[in-house]
Amino acid sequence: MPARALTGPVRVIGAGLLGTSVALACRRAGLEVLLVDVASEHVRTATGLGAGRADDGTAAQLVVVAVPPDHLGAAIAGALVDGDAIVTDVGSIKSQPLVEVRDVVPPDALARYVGGHPMAGSERSGPLAASATLFEGRPWAITPHDTADPAAVALVRDLVDVCGAVALEYAPDEHDLAVARVSHLPHLMSSLVAGRLAQAPVEHLALSGQGVRDVTRIAGSDPSLWKQIIAGNATALLGLLDEVAARLADLRGLVEAADSDALAELLAEGVAGTRAIPGKHGGPVRPMTGVYVAVPDRPGELARLFADAGEGGFNIEDMHMDHDPGREVGLLEIVVATEQADALAESLAERGWVVHP
């Protein structure tokens, strides 16, 4: 591995979950870290966790802006004109902040800015939820604009490396189109489906299975953050929303006509889409099969189950816990390569587990 150009100090602006996690990863790598936040208690918490020291105006080599989407442009521009450090950020949207920055900083300062977006997070927020390992193995988009200095791009790659993440490079507008499709649109549709549940009779909801739980899971996220992400990526989202609205209108027509063959074609588009998502570890998608096992709802049972599964040398690729209404039993789906599924089911049944196919 070549020597890193990133030697610090690193100034982190915004000591929330992401900023403090970046700071902790930098400290782990032995770098000097300076912390700033509009909320002084965040800085106190983060310094208490060993994420660095409160900013004392020391000149930094790299500034990492980790503020909410609405404040990105101003914070990045401020960091660029306040010294000559390289500046990056960890925001979910890239084009709109860049436009704001370009409007207010001179070209030589703009060259020192390279956007970034780690694909990591947590349902929790704030510095107490931070961890040096938050980004381990995650994709981290790097989004240099046309006039970015290659040395600045290299320095941001070093930061990604220090955080243990995997760097992927995109033009800013490409990034925004990508996340509109793989993150923001799914989020909005999940929210629309979940919104239809809020007013439903309780007895209707009693028929909820794992499907609706999966589809609506991300709709539970914080609206005050997501409103900024969605509004900030309006340009990339509008085309996709129009596409979905057109397909939804098609779909309505097919449902009304009860045209099941045309419905099958539309549903087949969805099947093709699920197969296009990269498989585990980014590799090709292998055929997988789920084996369902009833697990009594008490401590120790899962350990016993996985010990039994491990005896046979099965490699568990994924799993999902399902909930049985009215019984103190959970149904665990263990996903393995299809060619291992029958042997796993047999092996667990032999060891006394109630296995559903």
Next chain:
Amino acid sequence: MPARALTGPVRVIGAGLLGTSVALACRRAGLEVLLVDVASEHVRTATGLGAGRADDGTAAQLVVVAVPPDHLGAAIAGALVDGDAIVTDVGSIKSQPLVEVRDVVPPDALARYVGGHPMAGSERSGPLAASATLFEGRPWAITPHDTADPAAVALVRDLVDVCGAVALEYAPDEHDLAVARVSHLPHLMSSLVAGRLAQAPVEHLALSGQGVRDVTRIAGSDPSLWKQIIAGNATALLGLLDEVAARLADLRGLVEAADSDALAELLAEGVAGTRAIPGKHGGPVRPMTGVYVAVPDRPGELARLFADAGEGGFNIEDMHMDHDPGREVGLLEIVVATEQADALAESLAERGWVVHP
């Protein structure tokens, strides 16, 4: 427990996954079972599994119709006029088959029909995937029409009991509205989102995280079955599709106007919806928190992890496996009651696990 009125024989029409599973559960309870299928190899497989014997015309006490949605009406009507047995079915939709049956059978025969719908299935199909335990602890909707004989309803409740499921009673159209909302609409929206991935550039899909995987999971199901379910439940679905289309149009306007406050309100509807879904075991929703643990991708690691988690007596409520691109490490989210989360994270970290907050 009062004595069951269900004493058999039980005739099962359609020896696929559901029919053969019902048959196996009946055999487990010592009932005589007769099997029919248009595919004779299905009957051979099911009898080979001990699910009963090939139908020889013996009079049945109860007939269970387990054929694809498009054939439900005809098969139920056929069973009603062919003898005087009570007839039920296991189809996903209830109103349309009832209309078809009502059109062709006399009122005294109609009184012997009581619809049913077990909320269980598998990504696999066919008799080889069947199991006597498929329905254990699952909701099983029973949908008597206005003129159903109470004795027929009681007999179908006995069948649900024999299968180990939990009976929930609905009017047929209520059932169809409920599953339109908690199953069919989520399925269609999942499919629309997944359809947008099929044509996406590979490098855009590289930014796919757990969110889009969750939202699109059910879109991978078999279109040839789902086209029948969707087309057969058109009446209940149209109102919901119109509601979603209207909210989608609202949403588009808010995105175009970048009206983040109104977007937050719309997203808050989704949050409320996710909270309306019944919690584990049908109980009230308790606050849960996920603890993320890095798990090396080799056999035995999960067993070790759950053994370590079990030491502390933690009760795992749910879990999800996440996939790290480019690394042979999986990230497992272990969900526990919020008040246990910090202690679990600490306990696992002490035992050498890399824990993400």
